Amino acid sequence: MDQAATVAHILLAGQEDESREDTEKFLVKAGLKFDFVSDGQRALQAADDIRYDLVITDLALPGLNGIDLLRAIKQRKPEQAIIVTSASKNIDLALEVLREGVSDYLQKPLDFDSLARSVERTLSEVRLREDRDRLFRYVREQFTEYTCTSAELVGQRFPLMIVEKLFRAGRIDLDTKLKIELGFQEALVNSLEHGNLELKSEWKEQFNHEGIDRYTSTKRERLQDPHFSQRLIRLRIQLARNILSINIKDEGPGFLYKEYLSARDNPAKLLCYGRGMALLSNGFDEVSYQGRGTEINMVKYLTAGC
Amino acid sequence: MENYETSIVGEKGYIKVSRDLDSEQSGEALRRAFNQIYEQGKRTIVLDLQDVQIINSYGIGKVLMCYKHLKAENGVLMVKPLQGFVKETFELLMLDKLLPVEE
Numbered sequence: 001m002d003q004a005a006t007v008a009h010i011l012l013a014g015q016e017d018e019s020r021e022d023t024e025k026f027l028v029k030a031g032l033k034f035d036f037v038s039d040g041q042r043a044l045q046a047a048d049d050i051r052y053d054l055v056i057t058d059l060a061l062p063g064l065n066g067i068d069l070l071r072a073i074k075q076r077k078p079e080q081a082i083i084v085t086s087a088s089k090n091i092d093l094a095l096e097v098l099r100e101g102v103s104d105y106l107q108k109p110l111d112f113d114s115l116a117r118s119v120e121r122t123l124s125e126v127r128l129r130e131d132r133d134r135l136f137r138y139v140r141e142q143f144t145e146y147t148c149t150s151a152e153l154v155g156q157r158f159p160l161m162i163v164e165k166l167f168r169a170g171r172i173d174l175d176t177k178l179k180i181e182l183g184f185q186e187a188l189v190n191s192l193e194h195g196n197l198e199l200k201s202e203w204k205e206q207f208n209h210e211g212i213d214r215y216t217s218t219k220r221e222r223l224q225d226p227h228f229s230q231r232l233i234r235l236r237i238q239l240a241r242n243i244l245s246i247n248i249k250d251e252g253p254g255f256l257y258k259e260y261l262s263a264r265d266n267p268a269k270l271l272c273y274g275r276g277m278a279l280l281s282n283g284f285d286e287v288s289y290q291g292r293g294t295e296i297n298m299v300k301y302l303t304a305g306c
Numbered sequence: 307m308e309n310y311e312t313s314i315v316g317e318k319g320y321i322k323v324s325r326d327l328d329s330e331q332s333g334e335a336l337r338r339a340f341n342q343i344y345e346q347g348k349r350t351i352v353l354d355l356q357d358v359q360i361i362n363s364y365g366i367g368k369v370l371m372c373y374k375h376l377k378a379e380n381g382v383l384m385v386k387p388l389q390g391f392v393k394e395t396f397e398l399l400m401l402d403k404l405l406p407v408e409e
Contacts, residue, residue, distance in 0.1 A: 155330075178360065178391055185328075186363055204367060205374075216330075267400040271370060275399055276363035282398055 008123050010034040013043035013057040026112050040064025047073050053126050059086040081122050132170050142239045150196040151229040160184050183283020186276040187248055187296055195250030196231035197222045201273045244300040254292025310339040319343030322354040327365025340372045349381030352408050361392050384408045
């Protein structure tokens with residue numbers, strides 16, 4: 001059993017028999033804390049009163065049988081992890097139990113290696129779900145603001161922590177995460193390089209006698225020039241329930257953003273420019289510029305299928 | 307300095323890109339690999355991007371630079387079959403209509 005499993009609290013519901021003693025020995029040896037009840041009604045009461053990490057119940061219980069017990073528990077606490085044990089060899093019964101959403105069904109007499117694996121796997125799933133629920137609550141609302149100079153930002157991959165948290169909380173899938181991150185980085189590079197440093201895309205194809213393109217050489221020069229390098233980038237990242245919005249503002253002269261936005265549907269134009277804009281538009285549901293193009297707003301609606 | 311694996315088979319040159327194409331370093335490594343094959347006179351060059359998970363506008367720009375160099379001399383830039391995010395990005399930017407796939 002791993003560290004997390006040793007602090008787990010288990011409700012063991014079963015008959016007073018030899019199997020119960022063996023199961024208790026197993027739980028003690030595994031360092032797990034448990035309460036034992038031998039009656040279905042008392043088991044239900046205990047599950048109501050205490051937040052158990054796991055319920056292990058036999059199907060044959062006096063008072064309230066195992067299948068009625070697990071149904072009653074699932075009705076009250078749908079997320080409750082339950083492992084069912086039974087001496088019955090009835091396949092239909094086993095299938096009926098599994099359809100109720102239990103974590104595992106183990107045949108008696110118990111193989112304690114199987115029980116150990118089942119308990120460990122179930123507790124690990126419980127921990128994972130709890131972590132995700134905790135993160136989910138944490139990432140419902142957040143507002144962050146940053147201000148950096150161009151010189152501080154250049155060459156850095158700005159970490160979009162909120163997106164990582166949303167992904168870990170299960171609120172966005174990997175594909176959405178990658179698209180948002182890529183779109184954000186494209187927008188940031190646009191504001192930094194085309195905005196504050198005033199670099200032109202076409203310079204990437206103009207080379208000097210040393211084979212260095214004009215874009216790269218001018219970028220180096222401008223990062224040494226305080227007029228360009230000390231211009232600021234302001235970032236506002238906000239999550240309000242299901243809306244993630246990112247605002248980036250630069251101090252450059254602006255650009256013809258409408259021309260770039262229209263390039264995304266034109267293969268000939270995309271050969272020359274507008275690729276970054278197309279990628280950033282792909283990461284968000286809404287993209288809009290303000291003023292001369294020195295401020296961009298990007299919005300992503302987080303939906304269940306997102 | 308990072309270098310990508312290059313090879314020549316018959317009249318074709320091959321470049322295997324072994325990391326994400328999303329930085330100046332990875333883009334420069336592609337340019338060096340391309341020049342190495344181009345200078346050997348090969349005008350059909352195949353990019354293998356199967357190990358690439360992320361490509362951004364910088365990486366796309368380098369791919370297009372290779373494409374334009376070859377096209378200017380009636381050459382062809384091809385790609386090995388793409389997958390996942392890279393495939394989607396190529397389709398989004400309509401590069402799939404520009405670069406034939408070597409099956």
